[in-house]
Amino acid sequence: MPGYPRAVDTPLRLEVIVASIRPERFAPVVADWFVRTAGSRPEFDTGVMDLLDIPLPPDLSETPETADFRQRLAAADAFVAVTSEYNHGYPASLKTALDSAKHEWRAKPIGFVSYGGLSGGLRAVEQLRQVVAEIHMVSVRESVSFHRARKRFDADGNTTDGAAIDAADRMLxxxxxxxxxxxxxxxADPYPGST
Known part of the structure; x- marks a missing residue:
């Protein structure tokens, strides 16, 4: 709650944003694994914001869904974007989500879980780091990437990718x-321009 310090043992509200909205997307497999991983950490109260289920208008017009989206962002302490890479970039749905709010993102950290082919979505993440800096977020240094992602998960949605498991722990x-x-x-001191 703005203006009140958080109790030391109160979990941080972490919102995991699932970026891809394409048919037959692989995003839920990666996101579910990450949400389970984050859920095992007592520092976080973890929620999921699947952009497939949040109809944000691409023209950034004001709708009840946009207002609800911003309210949920305002209540969060940290974010993780689970993103694919399309044509060396990230999904348009994620850009719309980032552009649909302003003050609610500011002075909050964000991490990235990416997936794709040979690049593992890393080019999308590099672009996202520039965008989130512009909206006054702090992107954490560590990120998680899955190269050839469909080969990294078993039928139950688990992975034995040691590098990704280790990176997720460090990022969290x-x-x-x-x-x-x-x-x-x-x-203690509201972020400049946050109201």
Whole structure:
């Protein structure tokens, strides 16, 4: 809650944004694995914002869904975007989501879980780091990527990709640190231009 410091043992609200809305998308497999991983961490109260289920207008017009979306962003302490890579970039649905809010993103950390072919979605993440900096977010250094993602998960949606498992742990640790630090800073002194 703005203006009030967070209790030390209160979990941070982490929203996992599922970016791809394409038919036959692989996003739910990657996102479900990550949500299970984050859910095992006591630092977080984890929610999922699947952009397939949030009809944000591409012309950025004001709708009840947009207002609800922004309200949920405002209540969050940290974010993770689960994104594919299309033609060296990230999905248009994610750009619409980022552009549909302004103040609600500011002074909050974000991490990235990407997937794709040989690049593992890393080119999409590099573009996203520029965009989130522009909307006053802090992107954590660690990210998770799955190269040839469909080969990295079994039929139950689990992975034995040690590099990804390790990266997820490091990224969540960084998100928790930044989430606590920025929540305390926002409570003590509202971020400039956040209202």
């Amino acid at each position: 640790t960084q998100l928790a640190w930044w989430g606590r630090a920025l929540a305390a800073a926002r409570a």
